[in-house]
Amino acid sequence: QKEVEQDPGPLSVPEGAIVSLxxxxxxxxxxxxxxxxxxxxxxxxxxxxxxxxxNKEDGRFTAQVDKSSKYISLFIRDSQPxxxxxxxxxxxxxxxxxxxxxxxxxxxxxxxxP
Amino acid sequence: xxxxxxxPRHKVTEMxxxxxxxxxxxxxxxxVFWYRQTMMQGLELLAYFRNRxxxxxxxxxxxxxxxxxxxxxxxxxxxxxSEPRDSAVxxxxxxxxxxxxxxxxxxxxxxxxxxxx
Numbered sequence: 001q002k003e004v005e006q007d008p009g010p011l012s013v014p015e016g017a018i019v020s021l022x023x024x025x026x027x028x029x030x031x032x033x034x035x036x037x038x039x040x041x042x043x044x045x046x047x048x049x050x051x052x053x054x055n056k057e058d059g060r061f062t063a064q065v066d067k068s069s070k071y072i073s074l075f076i077r078d079s080q081p082x083x084x085x086x087x088x089x090x091x092x093x094x095x096x097x098x099x100x101x102x103x104x105x106x107x108x109x110x111x112x113x114p
Numbered sequence: 115x116x117x118x119x120x121x122p123r124h125k126v127t128e129m130x131x132x133x134x135x136x137x138x139x140x141x142x143x144x145x146v147f148w149y150r151q152t153m154m155q156g157l158e159l160l161a162y163f164r165n166r167x168x169x170x171x172x173x174x175x176x177x178x179x180x181x182x183x184x185x186x187x188x189x190x191x192x193x194x195x196s197e198p199r200d201s202a203v204x205x206x207x208x209x210x211x212x213x214x215x216x217x218x219x220x221x222x223x224x225x226x227x228x229x230x231x
Contacts, residue, residue, distance in 0.1 A: 042224060043207070043225055044157070046220065049219065092218055100145075100211060102218065105156065106156030107157070
């Protein structure tokens, strides 16, 4: 079993819809939670970062972490065709120590239909 | 415009050949990661370095893969001998990690697409 599980999709929604992307994980020691976005034939880029549990909002994007359920989510409001990409969740045990390796989910491919 | 630079962008080689991929991290970054991405496995961590010292290379097949940082401006990933199952996109990413300041932000290069025939 992988440490981080993510539904690969593909997920196709109409423009303007609310999108919900999710990941589950098995290691309760993860403290740092990230969402990366990857466009085709490009490297991933950081979208949002959250430390421990709770919500974080940035424009149309909201990241949620539920450590009790080992479940994280990314919501995209008013989705746009430019949001079409692969979204990868990522997690890290620690910020500074040698345990700070970042583990990625396999990514969910999202397509927004105009 | 600071960016991570990877070479080569594309490589086609035959089974058994040696392959070396290079990465120039962003100047001032103290952490370098190597990942491999395939459709089946997603983004797999191969190795990572902090201040040029290897911290974890448990994701790497040790018998054929090796990763080094000869200096702060160069990270290398070598495969010898290469096999068809090594075909993937190899990403290098760098970041700045400091005590008490961790955003989880890695800056990725554009990747090296390797095809082993």
